[in-house]
Amino acid sequence: MTGDRFLSEPRRPLQLISGMAAEDALGPVMQVMQTAFDPMYGEAWNHSQTRSMLAIPLTHTIIAEMPLTTDASASGDPVGFSMSRRVGDEEELLLIAVIPRWRHSGAGSSLLTQVIDNAVDAGVRRILLEMRSNNPASRLYHKFGFRQIGLRKNYYKGLDSQFYDALTLELIL
Template identity: 45%
Template sequence: MVPVDDLDRIMAVMITAFPPDYGEAWNRRQVGDALLIGRTRYGLIGADGGEHPEDAETTAGFFLSRSIFDEEELLLFAVAPQYRRRGLGDSLLTRFIAQARAAGMARLFLEMREGNPAGNLYSKHGFQPIGIRPGYYRSTSGERIAAISQELRL
């Protein structure tokens, strides 16, 4: 079970990192429930780049993933806006991939909203588009936006 203070750290980033226009952010219960499932893991990164931020205010980002057999899906990946463009997302994604590789994962997956700027980071790390879900996301204005499924073979 995830320590309550780590759940607080994840939620502090969540409320600032995901634009409310697309409904991508999860609520506290969704995150907590996901972490109760076996083979789900998370990672944190502090504003200083360390893996163990002191508190919610110094937590810059997180990832949440789940695996089955030799495949892992990156469910959530976020860096708080005030900590972006410092290489923290790159460091966090590098760590996620390294840990997956060390755990024997053969393939990693993620889905992202079409036009999400994080796509550049995912591409830099070798993720390749493998499919599109038309109209998967709906903005608060009613606009339908595709989800891009991506894969990284390890």
Template identity: 40%
Template sequence: MTSAFDPAYGEAWNQGQCLGILSLPDTWLTFAQVEEVAVGFALNRFLVEEAELLLLAVAPEQRRQGVARALIERTAADAERRGARRLLLEVRADNEAIDLYRQAQFAEIGRRRDYYRGPSGLRDAITLARPLG
């Protein structure tokens, strides 16, 4: 968690937040491993006909090697098995992962102005959705 998120934006969750969400029904965590070492994770939840990718994290040394894409595809498959018709996520507008999400068939459906605070000011949050099924 701590190595995957830039501390300047405060996007990493603390242990209490993670334990709290994982105690809720229909919330699941998927790990990516390389040679039995965890290199990434996806934290997700399902509600009615939608699933949300809450956090996607990959160790910096494992980025651009397909780990994040594999976690997205696994999350989409798991969400569809649970009955979700679409997968949602929210991302900082200047996050380089937006290109990955667009390649993974996500499209912008909303925007929250000045939602994230960073070292040089406020940033919008973009809500993305991917149809399932």
């Protein structure tokens, strides 16, 4: 199974970097984390949480960077990341994030394609994720073939004290 089964190439080619040591991934991940998540829902991880997760064996991070261009000041800047954890023949997508100005550019699709390709190469049988029910990223997951297999009523609480369901999604590989 290859990523091209799902989507065409993004409109702007990105550099995808994986296999980074935890200490090398932490800076780019936190740079994206600060702007990618709406503070209304409290979903962004803090520095300590992120560092702890990156240090766990079989946690995989992929960084999407701006392509090399003639504008050296912007080349290599992180625009998104994915973080997943493999246990046996399952992969859990923990986070996928793209900074707002790079949304709808293909960055999220590129990251998810690489997560899926890496999982397939490792013999993973399925990918799981959990998300807030009103998360706009649900369109991306459904486009890739994820289907809902679970529901936790009123699991997340927003800053406005409103509760949101948690959806568990699965992609069989």
